[in-house]
Amino acid sequence: MPTTVRAYAAPSATEPLVPTTIERRDVGENDVLIAIRYAGICHSDIHTVRGDWGKIAYPQVVGHEIAGEVVEIGAGVTSFAVGDRVGVGCMVNSCRECENCRGGLENYCAKGNTGTYASVDRDGTITQGGYSTHVVVDKDFVLRIPEAIPYEAVAPLLCAGITTYSPLAHWNAGPGKKVAVVGMGGLGHMAVKIAVAMGADVTVLSQSLSKQADGLAFGAKHYYATSDSETFRTLASTFDLIINTVSSAELDINAYLKLLRLDGTMVNVGAPPEPLPVRVFTLFNNRRSFAGSSIGGIAETQEMLDFCAEHGVAPEIELISADQINEAYERVLRSDVRYRFVIDTATL
Numbered sequence: 001m002p003t004t005v006r007a008y009a010a011p012s013a014t015e016p017l018v019p020t021t022i023e024r025r026d027v028g029e030n031d032v033l034i035a036i037r038y039a040g041i042c043h044s045d046i047h048t049v050r051g052d053w054g055k056i057a058y059p060q061v062v063g064h065e066i067a068g069e070v071v072e073i074g075a076g077v078t079s080f081a082v083g084d085r086v087g088v089g090c091m092v093n094s095c096r097e098c099e100n101c102r103g104g105l106e107n108y109c110a111k112g113n114t115g116t117y118a119s120v121d122r123d124g125t126i127t128q129g130g131y132s133t134h135v136v137v138d139k140d141f142v143l144r145i146p147e148a149i150p151y152e153a154v155a156p157l158l159c160a161g162i163t164t165y166s167p168l169a170h171w172n173a174g175p176g177k178k179v180a181v182v183g184m185g186g187l188g189h190m191a192v193k194i195a196v197a198m199g200a201d202v203t204v205l206s207q208s209l210s211k212q213a214d215g216l217a218f219g220a221k222h223y224y225a226t227s228d229s230e231t232f233r234t235l236a237s238t239f240d241l242i243i244n245t246v247s248s249a250e251l252d253i254n255a256y257l258k259l260l261r262l263d264g265t266m267v268n269v270g271a272p273p274e275p276l277p278v279r280v281f282t283l284f285n286n287r288r289s290f291a292g293s294s295i296g297g298i299a300e301t302q303e304m305l306d307f308c309a310e311h312g313v314a315p316e317i318e319l320i321s322a323d324q325i326n327e328a329y330e331r332v333l334r335s336d337v338r339y340r341f342v343i344d345t346a347t348l
C-alpha cells in the first residue's frame with residue numbers, strides 16, 4: 001500500500017506552488033523510507049516547475065537537496081538503520097551497468113540517471129522531490145550525513161555542494177592553485193568555501209562588490225567586480241581554474257577565458273539556455289580548456305559530505321516555512337538570498 005504524505009506542488013507552469021498530498025511507494029527490499037526534515041531550494045527547481053527546461057507533468061513536487069532521518073528500511077538494507085541522519089541529492093537511480101555507473105559516476109550514466117523529481121522512475125511513475133514530509137529511495141542513492149554539519153544547513157550540500165566540489169576535486173584545486181569563482185549565489189558561495197578548504201588561493205569574480213565582505217569572510221583572498229573592465233586587464237592569464245556558476249548567456253565568455261593561465265580550465269556549472277560563443281583563438285593561447293561538470297557520483301557525494309564535516313564547511317542558509325516558498329522563488333530570481341533557502345518541512 002503506497003503511503004499518502006504531505007507536500008508542496010506546482011499545479012502548472014504558471015501557478016504558485018500549493019499544499020497537497022502525494023503517494024510514496026511501498027518500502028521495497030532495497031529501499032529506505034526517509035522522514036524529510038529540511039529541503040533546499042535550488043534554482044533548478046524553479047526552472048523545472050516553470051517549464052523552462054521543457055514540458056513536465058503536473059502536479060510536480062520538486063526539491064533535490066534533502067536531509068532527514070531513516071524511519072523504515074527494506075529487508076535487504078544493511079547499510080542504514082532507523083534513526084540514521086541521511087540525505088538525498090539530485091538523482092535516485094541509474095542503470096548501474098554502464099561503464100560510468102560501474103566507475104562510480106552514476107551522474108554520467110550512459111542511459112541517463114533518474115532525477116529526484118520530474119524523471120520517469122523504474123516503475124513508470126514520475127519522481128516527486130523533497131518539498132514533502134517523506135520520500136522512499138533506493139539505499140544505493142542515500143547519503144550518510146555526518147553529525148558535525150548543522151542539520152538545518154546541510155541540505156544544500158546535496159546539490160550546490162557536490163556540483164562545485166566535483167569540478168574542484170577533478171581539476172585539482174589545492175595549495176599553490178589559483179581558483180576563481182564566477183558568481184556569488186547559492187553555487188558560488190559553496191565553491192568559495194570548498195576551494196578555500198582545499199587550500200587553494202581563491203578569487204571571487206562578481207558583478208558588484210556588494211557581497212565582498214561575505215566572500216572574504218568565507219576565505220576568498222581577492223574579490224573583484226566584473227562590472228569594472230579594469231578587472232579583466234588586471235587578472236589576464238592568472239587562474240589555473242575558473243568555476244563559472246552563472247547561468248546567463250550574457251556573460252562575455254571570452255573575456256573570462258582570457259583570465260586562464262597556461263593549461264588553465266574554465267568549468268561551467270551554471271546552465272545558460274542559449275549556446276555560448278567561444279572563440280577558439282582564445283583557447284589556443286595558454287592551451288586553455290573550456291569544460292562542463294554535472295553534480296557528482298554517489299561515492300564522491302559522500303566524500304564531499306565527509307570533507308565538509310572535517311573542514312567545518314556548511315552552506316549559509318535562510319530557513320523558511322512552507323508558506324514562504326513562492327516568495328522565496330521570487331527572491332531567488334532576483335538574486336535576493338544569502339545564500340540558500342531551506343524549507344523546514346515540519347511546516348508543510
Ligand SMILES: [Zn+2]
Nearest residue numbers: 042044159160
Ligand atoms: Zn540543484
Ligand SMILES: [Zn+2]
Nearest residue numbers: 095098101109
Ligand atoms: Zn549507467
